[in-house]
Amino acid sequence: MGEALSSLSPKELAQKTRAYLCLDCSKCTASCPLGRLGVTYSPRSFVQHLLINDEGPDEASLWRCLTCGLCHERCPSDVDFPVFIRELRSKAIEQGKMPHPTHSETIQEVMRILAKPETKPQRTSWLSDWVPVIDGKSGQKVEDIYFVGCSPYLETIFEHFNLSLLDTHLSALELLRLCGVKPYVLRDERCCGHDALWSGDTELFMRLASINVELWRSIGARRIFVSCPEGYHTLSTVYPDHFDFPFEVINTVKFLAERLEFQPTKIEKVSVTYLDSCRMGRYGGIYDEPRLLLKNIAGVDLVEMEMNRENAPCCGSNLWINCDGISKKLQNACLDQAIQTGAGVLVCPCDKCRIHLACAQLENGFLNETIRTENILSFLYRKGVNNLG
Amino acid sequence: MAFEPRIVAFACNWCSYAGADLAGVSRLQYPPNIRTIRVMCSGRISPGLILKAFEKGADGVFVSGCHIGDCHYSFGNRRAEHQVEKARKLISLLGIEPERLKLEWISATEGEKFASSVTEFVERIRKLGRSPIKSES
Numbered sequence: 001m002g003e004a005l006s007s008l009s010p011k012e013l014a015q016k017t018r019a020y021l022c023l024d025c026s027k028c029t030a031s032c033p034l035g036r037l038g039v040t041y042s043p044r045s046f047v048q049h050l051l052i053n054d055e056g057p058d059e060a061s062l063w064r065c066l067t068c069g070l071c072h073e074r075c076p077s078d079v080d081f082p083v084f085i086r087e088l089r090s091k092a093i094e095q096g097k098m099p100h101p102t103h104s105e106t107i108q109e110v111m112r113i114l115a116k117p118e119t120k121p122q123r124t125s126w127l128s129d130w131v132p133v134i135d136g137k138s139g140q141k142v143e144d145i146y147f148v149g150c151s152p153y154l155e156t157i158f159e160h161f162n163l164s165l166l167d168t169h170l171s172a173l174e175l176l177r178l179c180g181v182k183p184y185v186l187r188d189e190r191c192c193g194h195d196a197l198w199s200g201d202t203e204l205f206m207r208l209a210s211i212n213v214e215l216w217r218s219i220g221a222r223r224i225f226v227s228c229p230e231g232y233h234t235l236s237t238v239y240p241d242h243f244d245f246p247f248e249v250i251n252t253v254k255f256l257a258e259r260l261e262f263q264p265t266k267i268e269k270v271s272v273t274y275l276d277s278c279r280m281g282r283y284g285g286i287y288d289e290p291r292l293l294l295k296n297i298a299g300v301d302l303v304e305m306e307m308n309r310e311n312a313p314c315c316g317s318n319l320w321i322n323c324d325g326i327s328k329k330l331q332n333a334c335l336d337q338a339i340q341t342g343a344g345v346l347v348c349p350c351d352k353c354r355i356h357l358a359c360a361q362l363e364n365g366f367l368n369e370t371i372r373t374e375n376i377l378s379f380l381y382r383k384g385v386n387n388l389g
Numbered sequence: 390m391a392f393e394p395r396i397v398a399f400a401c402n403w404c405s406y407a408g409a410d411l412a413g414v415s416r417l418q419y420p421p422n423i424r425t426i427r428v429m430c431s432g433r434i435s436p437g438l439i440l441k442a443f444e445k446g447a448d449g450v451f452v453s454g455c456h457i458g459d460c461h462y463s464f465g466n467r468r469a470e471h472q473v474e475k476a477r478k479l480i481s482l483l484g485i486e487p488e489r490l491k492l493e494w495i496s497a498t499e500g501e502k503f504a505s506s507v508t509e510f511v512e513r514i515r516k517l518g519r520s521p522i523k524s525e526s
Binding site for chain 1: 435436437438440443444478479482483521522523524
């Protein structure tokens with residue numbers, strides 16, 4: 001759904017996203033993480049007003065939605081409110097409206113530069129020597145590709161958070177190698193465009209996506225490994241709607257869960273908790289695989305947060321738009337839940353969640369104290385394979 | 390047609406913009422390739438703005454502010470230093486030569502320095518040629 005949807009009227013859109021089947025139960029309003037913190041946000045009445053009044057959407061609510069998908073998850077009529085919002089945003093952008101970008105639009109600018117066909121990114125210097133890098137226009141044919149995404153840019157922008165975002169990919173590649181897979185990294189790959197798509201900039205998304213698809217085609221890729229939950233969601237479910245898509249998109253964590261075995265070694269006990277990020281859990285349905293992997297490491301004690309799996313809390317911010325005091329409250333609420341488990345490490349599959357949580361931690365003045373966040377792949381490699389503390 | 394660099398120059402209100410003014414009233418010559426944008430403080434410059442300049446077609450970006458210790462807002466230029474370094478790393482990742490971004494401290498009395506550093510920068514960009522993210526036309 002996407003390109004075709006944004007040309008629909010609100011009424012047709014309501015039909016497509018099943019909003020007409022709304023039972024008026026207001027589960028969505030009660031579930032919305034924004035509502036839990038005292039902001040009135042009602043997906044139900046938002047849609048209702050839009051359909052009855054014909055005045056166009058209330059702008060504050062239009063950009064406010066976190067697209068976390070909790071309302072969709074719980075809706076008895078399966079109304080896809082996030083997609084409804086996404087397509088309304090696309091319309092709003094076409095009319096020249098804009099959400100408020102965070103970080104003075106730096107990330108949006110990175111996307112816009114990457115969307116130019118002339119751009120030749122140089123972002124592979126951090127890779128281990130053994131990782132093969134391929135140029136899209138080299139004429140070489142390879143089957144397996146590892147999609148890095150925006151991490152090199154985010155690591156630069158958020159270097160002061162000390163999150164080692166590139167460790168995620170280094171670890172993923174090492175773990176894949178242990179399973180006998182040695183994917184290539186594509187030098188001129190673009191970011192997946194997830195944030196452009198969900199903040200309504202469909203045109204920018206399409207430009208990024210078509211460059212990527214063209215590159216994969218030209219090197220004859222067959223399998224694409226993705227570690228980032230947002231990237232996985234976008235490549236596996238959105239790209240195929242827009243392009244002829246002969247590629248198999250593989251989630252690294254899911255792939256490893258079926259193959260990776262850790263050697264039982266003597267290891268000091270460590271207690272961890274796991275955050276189901278929205279794109280991994282509610283959007284991707286990947287709940288059991290990461291838990292299985294964590295439990296397989298000797299000495300790891302997995303304790304669940306009060307809200308977990310389908311009900312997992314939101315990291316408070318999304319798409320690099322509209323960050324404010326409420327985002328901070330959501331981040332702190334998420335951290336509080338993690339701290340209450342008594343775990344020392346909050347393992348998370350999404351590095352953007354980690355950035356948002358670290359931002360709140362830094363503001364509270366206790367970055368890396370009380371609880372530390374770590375990407376699941378770095379954790380698996382560090383603890384499970386290298387047995388490091 | 391010969392390549393003429395297009396350069397965006399950010400100048401802080403209190404020092405560098407006044408320095409540019411002084412260069413003007415002193416009738417110092419410098420190449421007309423810069424488009425000067427006055428900002429209240431160099432600390433207001435973020436990687437986003439620098440990237441936007443490149444995205445919109447700049448061949449180089451010149452950021453100037455008060456000398457360290459002279460900032461009208463105490464530490465704005467310290468912030469500018471961090472932001473420009475971050476932007477430099479980002480443009481390198483995006484395949485734009487880091488030399489296309491320059492940070493210079495220019496006070497209100499340094500009209501000559503303004504003219505000479507702009508001249509030097511324009512020559513540097515002329516040698517580097519068109520921005521690699523721009524099409525030929």
